[in-house]
Amino acid sequence: MQLFEYLGIDMGYVLIGVAGFSVLLFIIIIILMIKLRKVNRRYRRFMGGAEGKSLENQFITRFAEVDELKLESIKLKAKLDKIGENLLLTYQKIGIVKYDAFKEMGGKLSFALALLNDKNDGFIMNSMHSSREGCYTYIKEVLKGEAFVVLAEEERLALEEALKSGDYMG
Numbered sequence: 631m632q633l634f635e636y637l638g639i640d641m642g643y644v645l646i647g648v649a650g651f652s653v654l655l656f657i658i659i660i661i662l663m664i665k666l667r668k669v670n671r672r673y674r675r676f677m678g679g680a681e682g683k684s685l686e687n688q689f690i691t692r693f694a695e696v697d698e699l700k701l702e703s704i705k706l707k708a709k710l711d712k713i714g715e716n717l718l719l720t721y722q723k724i725g726i727v728k729y730d731a732f733k734e735m736g737g738k739l740s741f742a743l744a745l746l747n748d749k750n751d752g753f754i755m756n757s758m759h760s761s762r763e764g765c766y767t768y769i770k771e772v773l774k775g776e777a778f779v780v781l782a783e784e785e786r787l788a789l790e791e792a793l794k795s796g797d798y799m800g
Contacts (some may be wrong), residue, residue, distance in 0.1 A: 721745035721752055725791030727784045731758040742784040744792035750775035752792075754785045 634641055677686075723746040731740035739759035746752035754777060757767045770777050770785065775793055777785075 718748040721747055723747070723750070723752075723792045723795045725788040725793070725795060727788045727791065729784045732760060740784075742782070742788040744772065744785070744788040746772060746775070746792045750793060754781070754789055756782065756785055 634644060723744075725744040726741055728738040728741045730738055740757060742754060742756045744752065744754045750772070751774065752772050754770045754772060755767060756770070757765055759765050770779050770781065772789065775789075777789065781789065
């Protein structure tokens, strides 16, 4: 009290200021309580979930589904790895050359077909067409990209084409 008199401040103004500040704080508290009530309603509605189900139950269900999907993913990866291993054994490199076996015949009905796996193992099939005598087919084995018998020009070209063809597993 003496401090206010010493500073020359009227006590009435101080009381009015404190009362105004208290009213302002009271209004702010009412506004915050209204907003808190709205947030509480939203929270209860959110936690209630759809059709009255608890959100906690929803979380538990979803986490169980995620765990199940992880296990399925691991199983599928193992299956895909096995399929990948099996595909390495399949014939995936192909070379084919069509030609006329006999010069007097047209139409390029003869062919040499080379089929190789990832390790360049496979075979070359040569089918020579002769309208008078039929068709003759020969197969020659290929190991690591090489045939151990003499190859005709068309067979050699088919093998080269197969060796150059894309690696589909890479």
